[in-house]
Each structure stands twice: as C-alpha cells, then as structure tokens.
Amino acid sequence: MLRAVPRSLSRQVLWRLRRSKSALVGSIILGALVLAAFAAPLLTPYEPLAIEPVDRLQPPNARHWLGTDVLGRDLFTRILFGSRVSLQTGLISVTIALLIGVPMGLLAGFYGGFTDRSLMRVVDLMLTFPGILLALVLIAILGPDLFNAMLAVGVSASPAFARVVRATVLSSREQTYVEAARAVGCSNMRIMLRHILPNTMAPIIVLGTLGVAGAIIAAAALSYLGLGARPPEPEWGALLSEGRNYLRVAWWMTTFPGLAIMTAVLSINLLGDGLRDAFDPRLQS
Amino acid sequence: MVPFVLRRLLLAIPTMVAVSIVVFLMLHLVPGDPAIIFFGDQPVTPERLELVRRQMGLHRPLPVQYLDFVRGIPRGDLGRSIHNRTPVLEELRTRVASSAQLALAAFVVAIALGLSLGLLSALRRGTWVDAGSMLLALGGVSMPIFWLAAMLIFVFSLKLGWFPATGFGGWNRLVLPAFALGFISSAILARLVRSSVLEVLALPFVTTARSKGLREAVVIWRHVLKNAFIAVITVMGLQFGTLLSGAVITETVFARPGVGKLLVDAISTKDFPIVQGAVLFIALVYVIINLLVDLSYAYLDPRIRFE
Numbered sequence: 001m002l003r004a005v006p007r008s009l010s011r012q013v014l015w016r017l018r019r020s021k022s023a024l025v026g027s028i029i030l031g032a033l034v035l036a037a038f039a040a041p042l043l044t045p046y047e048p049l050a051i052e053p054v055d056r057l058q059p060p061n062a063r064h065w066l067g068t069d070v071l072g073r074d075l076f077t078r079i080l081f082g083s084r085v086s087l088q089t090g091l092i093s094v095t096i097a098l099l100i101g102v103p104m105g106l107l108a109g110f111y112g113g114f115t116d117r118s119l120m121r122v123v124d125l126m127l128t129f130p131g132i133l134l135a136l137v138l139i140a141i142l143g144p145d146l147f148n149a150m151l152a153v154g155v156s157a158s159p160a161f162a163r164v165v166r167a168t169v170l171s172s173r174e175q176t177y178v179e180a181a182r183a184v185g186c187s188n189m190r191i192m193l194r195h196i197l198p199n200t201m202a203p204i205i206v207l208g209t210l211g212v213a214g215a216i217i218a219a220a221a222l223s224y225l226g227l228g229a230r231p232p233e234p235e236w237g238a239l240l241s242e243g244r245n246y247l248r249v250a251w252w253m254t255t256f257p258g259l260a261i262m263t264a265v266l267s268i269n270l271l272g273d274g275l276r277d278a279f280d281p282r283l284q285s
Numbered sequence: 286m287v288p289f290v291l292r293r294l295l296l297a298i299p300t301m302v303a304v305s306i307v308v309f310l311m312l313h314l315v316p317g318d319p320a321i322i323f324f325g326d327q328p329v330t331p332e333r334l335e336l337v338r339r340q341m342g343l344h345r346p347l348p349v350q351y352l353d354f355v356r357g358i359p360r361g362d363l364g365r366s367i368h369n370r371t372p373v374l375e376e377l378r379t380r381v382a383s384s385a386q387l388a389l390a391a392f393v394v395a396i397a398l399g400l401s402l403g404l405l406s407a408l409r410r411g412t413w414v415d416a417g418s419m420l421l422a423l424g425g426v427s428m429p430i431f432w433l434a435a436m437l438i439f440v441f442s443l444k445l446g447w448f449p450a451t452g453f454g455g456w457n458r459l460v461l462p463a464f465a466l467g468f469i470s471s472a473i474l475a476r477l478v479r480s481s482v483l484e485v486l487a488l489p490f491v492t493t494a495r496s497k498g499l500r501e502a503v504v505i506w507r508h509v510l511k512n513a514f515i516a517v518i519t520v521m522g523l524q525f526g527t528l529l530s531g532a533v534i535t536e537t538v539f540a541r542p543g544v545g546k547l548l549v550d551a552i553s554t555k556d557f558p559i560v561q562g563a564v565l566f567i568a569l570v571y572v573i574i575n576l577l578v579d580l581s582y583a584y585l586d587p588r589i590r591f592e
Contacts (some may be wrong), residue, residue, distance in 0.1 A: 128572060130529050131530030132534070136552060137560075213427065221430075221534055226549075227549070227552060247439055247443060255436070258436070261429050266423065269427050270423075
C-alpha cells in the first residue's frame with residue numbers, strides 16, 4: 001500500500017525519522033538509558049555512596065555485576081546513578097550554549113552591519129581557543145566544580161550555535177514572509193521571535209542533539225582531569241578518574257564507566273544523525 | 286598570492302591582540318586579587334601583601350598593566366611560576382618538544398587512518414567493508430579519548446608489556462599516546478573523506494578519465510584524491526584544534542611532560558602565570574596553524590585567492 005508523504009514540515013520530519021534506522025537504534029538505547037537513570041534506585045539494592053570495606057576491589061560477580069571500587073562501593077550502582085549526573089550535565093551545558101548562542105546568532109543575522117560584525121568578532125575570538133581550551137580558561141577563572149564545568153562547556157559550545165543560527169537567519173531575513181510581517185506592522189522583536197526563530201529550529205535541534213553528546217564527553221573530560229565533578233559524586237568522568245590509579249588491579253573501574261559514556265554518546269550521535277537526515281533529506285547519501 | 290598572504294597575516298594580528306587581552310584579564314577576573322593568588326595558601330601579613338601588590342604593579346590602572354604584560358611577551362617575559370619561581374618561558378620551553386612530537390605523530394596517525402578508512406569505504410560503498418569502517422569511525426567519534434588511552438595502557442602496557450605506559454623519550458613511549466589521539470581525529474576525517482570522495486566520483490571528469498582508459502589506480506590517485514583533498518585539508522586544519530585540546534587530555538593520561546599537562550596541573554594548583562603562558566602559547570600555535578591552512582587552501586584552489 002502506498003502512503004502519502006504528510007504535508008506539514010513537522011509531520012514530514014517525524015515520518016522520515018521513523019524510517020531512519022540510525023535514529024531508531026539511537027532513540028531505543030537513549031530511551032533505555034534515560035529510563036534507567038530515572039528508575040535507578042529501583043534497579044539496584046545498593047546505595048551509590050555506601051562504603052563497604054569488606055567488599056573492596058571485587059571483580060564483576062553475581063552480587064556486584066560490574067565489581068566494586070576501592071571503598072567497596074558497587075560500580076553498577078555508581079554508574080547507574082552517574083547516568084543521572086552525566087545526562088543532566090549534557091543537557092544543562094547545551095541549554096547554556098543555546099541561551100548564549102541563539103540570541104547572538106539571531107541579533108547578528110537580523111540586524112547585520114555593526115551588530116553583526118561585533119558579535120561575530122566575539123565568536124571568532126572564542127573560536128581561537130580550540131576545543132576544550134576555552135572551557136579550561138573558564139574553569140581556571142571560576143574554580144573547578146561540576147556547575148562551573150557545565151557553564152564552561154556550555155559557553156565554549158555557544159559559538160557554534162551562534163554561527164549556525166546567524167547563517168539561517170541571513171537566508172530567511174530576505175524571504176517574502178518577513179517582508180509581509182513587516183508590512184502589517186510587526187515589531188523587529190516579533191519578527192525575530194515569531195517568524196524567523198521557528199525557521200531556524202531545524203539546525204538548532206540537530207546541532208543541539210549532537211551538542212549533548214559532545215557536552216557529555218567534554219564534561220566527563222573535565223571531571224577526569226579533576227576540574228569538574230568532585231568525588232564522591234558518581235559522575236562518569238569522575239568514576240574513570242577514580243579508576244585511574246587502580247588500572248593494574250581493577251580494570252573494571254575504568255572499563256565500565258567508559259563504556260557507559262560511549263553508549264550514551266553513541267546513541268545520541270545516532271539520533272542526531274537521523275534527525276539531520278530527517279530535516280534535510282538532500283543531505284542523505 | 287602575495288597580497289593574499291599579507292592580508293591574511295594582517296588579519297591574524299587583531300586576533301592575537303584580543304587573545305592576549307583575554308589571557309591578561311584572566312588573572313583579574315579570578316575572585317580575590319592577584320596578590321592573594323600569588324601567595325596561594327600561605328599565610329601572609331597585610332604589609333607583605335601590600336608590598337607584593339606594589340611589586341606586581343597592581344596599584345596602576347589596568348590598561349597600563351596590560352601594556353606592561355604585552356611588552357614582556359616579545360622579550361619572552363611571561364612571569365614566573367608561583368610555586369617554584371621558574372620563569373614561565375623556561376617551563377614552556379622544556380615541554381614544547383614532547384607536545385610537538387605527540388601532535389605530529391598523532392597527526393600522521395589521523396591522516397593515515399582517516400584517509401585509508403574513508404577511501405576504502407567510499408570505493409567499497411554499500412559493502413560490509415563500508416559499514417565496518419563507518420561503524421569504527423562512529424565509535425571513534427563517540428569514544429572519550431581518556432578512556433581509549435586508559436584501555437590502550439591496560440592492554441598494551443600492563444597486560445602485554447609491549448610499550449611503557451607513561452613518560453617521554455624514545456619512540457616506544459610515543460606509540461600509544463599518538464594512536465589514542467590520532468584515532469579520535471581519524472574518525473571524523475574518515476567520514477569526511479568518504480563523502481567527499483563519493484562526491485568527486487560522481488563528477489563528469491572521473492567518467493572522462495575512466496573512458497580514456499586510465500587504470501583505476503591512476504583515476505583514484507590523480508583525479509579523485511587530489512580533488513577530495515581540499516575538503517580534507519580544511520577539516521584537518523580544524524581538527525588540529527581538536528588535536529591540541531585532545532593532547533591536553535592525552536598528556537595527562539600518559540603522564541607526558543607536555544604543555545597540556547603543564548596547563549592542567551597549573552589550573553589545579555592555581556599557578557596563574559603558568560596558566561596564562563600555556564593558554565597564550567596554545568592559542569598562538571592554533572592561530573599559526575589556521576593561517577597555514579588558509580594559505581595552503583589558497584595554493585590548492587586558486588579561486589580563493591581572488592575572492
């Protein structure tokens with residue numbers, strides 16, 4: 001049976017998204033992870049911070065599926081509770097990046113001229129600090145802790161959003177519907193927020209999704225370096241950092257938190273790739 | 286070409302000035318004043334604090350202090366470490382070799398792996414070779430570098446004992462970190478090479494090349510790869526930033542005495558002059574690399590010069 005392609009953009013996107021294998025796999029894994037994060041206390045008999053010296057450094061076994069750490073804490077439980085911290089960290093960082101980057105891109109693209117030039121100078125300056133370096137600079141100023149790590153990761157991801165939003169705004173600024181809105185007397189603010197912003201949603205959603213994956217890795221990296229979440233907080237990067245000195249005797253302390261990060265990031269990347277193809281079928285190979 | 290080079294060189298100047306302002310302001314944005322940071326956790330009398338404030342010139346207006354800071358840079362005067370009083374430049378100098386060696390080796394690994402994986406999957410499009418290479422690349426994109434590094438140490442140095450786990454010197458201490466760092470970048474490169482090779486393969490001149498009877502290897506080398514290279518160079522230029530910041534993490538995992546490890550240690554111990562020096566250095570390297578990428582880009586694609 002032949003089904004018609006739906007008319008409205010959001011329906012079309014959903015329709016294409018459902019046909020994307022990578023998006024399907026990604027969202028199933030991610031859904032399971034989010035569910036596990038919510039249901040964490042129901043899934044394990046242990047407490048993430050409960051110290052049990054008799055059980056220290058046990059390899060994976062029937063009682064402790066993924067083994068225990070140097071203080072006898074159950075690693076499975078810590079990774080499970082860590083998923084709350086790490087997934088939240090990714091989301092909050094990207095939200096911060098959006099809150100900074102989107103208004104910058106909107107203003108720069110909409111007003112052009114001096115506003116555009118000066119805002120883009122700021123963006124260029126931020127991009128002079130490659131990758132995690134800008135986050136490191138911010139951490140150096142703010143001091144190391146988890147919230148500052150999220151802030152640092154968010155701020156350093158914001159130029160990417162500003163650039164993409166600006167580019168989209170530049171192309172939609174000249175469209176007839178903007179002219180029409182202006183003709184009926186809409187204010188600049190209203191045109192930006194009600195007419196142009198919805199049209200920049202597609203790249204924002206795609207970049208935002210992929211951004212969560214990047215933010216989880218970046219925040220975990222900062223925690224691993226000792227500049228983010230502090231022990232005993234069970235953040236994934238911090239768990240890896242705890243395992244660092246016990247690599248020889250307790251491989252599980254390093255292996256499993258890393259696998260958790262990879263699973264989460266991979267599933268988000270798959271979903272993001274699927275979303276990108278769904279929003280822009282021309283990009284599909 | 287010459288005007289383009291000059292213009293591009295001039296454009297790099299305001300960037301470096303802005304970077305130096307940011308680096309200078311860092312010390313003043315930290316809560317508490319620089320003199321207190323200077324003493325770290327040591328107890329100090331108010332008189333001594335005031336004396337140090339005078340010595341550091343903190344009583345003068347900020348712009349004057351900034352000019353002083355900038356004037357010191359060409360002379361190589363970046364201040365001294367708070368903790369062991371060695372000049373920052375000295376600290377950087379002893380670590381540059383290790384970092385440069387790592388970055389270069391990782392770069393070679395990234396190019397070799399990325400090109401071969403990408404090319405292979407483009408040429409065997411739709412087969413399991415393609416699927417496998419792209420899955421490997423997706424894994425590489427999703428893998429935290431510090432985890433890959435730790436796993437490499439576990440398998441190749443702790444279990445098999447093939448390579449030493451940490452330190453600097455000798456090629457065998459370079460293999461694992463270079464592979465860890467290079468692999469992450471190669472993943473992104475492989476995906477890009479695949480798509481740009483596929484794009485070029487569909488162009489008419491490839492058909493022409495084939496129809497005039499060239500061997501497939503010649504078609505790929507001379508016609509396809511050369512044209513796919515422009516995109517590759519841009520991305521590798523951008524990737525160099527990822528490589529630099531990845532080096533910060535890699536050096537820490539492998540305890541390599543490089544600029545990245547120096548920076549991370551300095552942030553943890555609040556050794557601000559070192560932080561400033563290292564950040565300035567890395568940003569400078571990045572700006573120079575970007576400059577070189579732009580220039581090579583213009584060399585490869587003459588259209589860009591005349592824009």
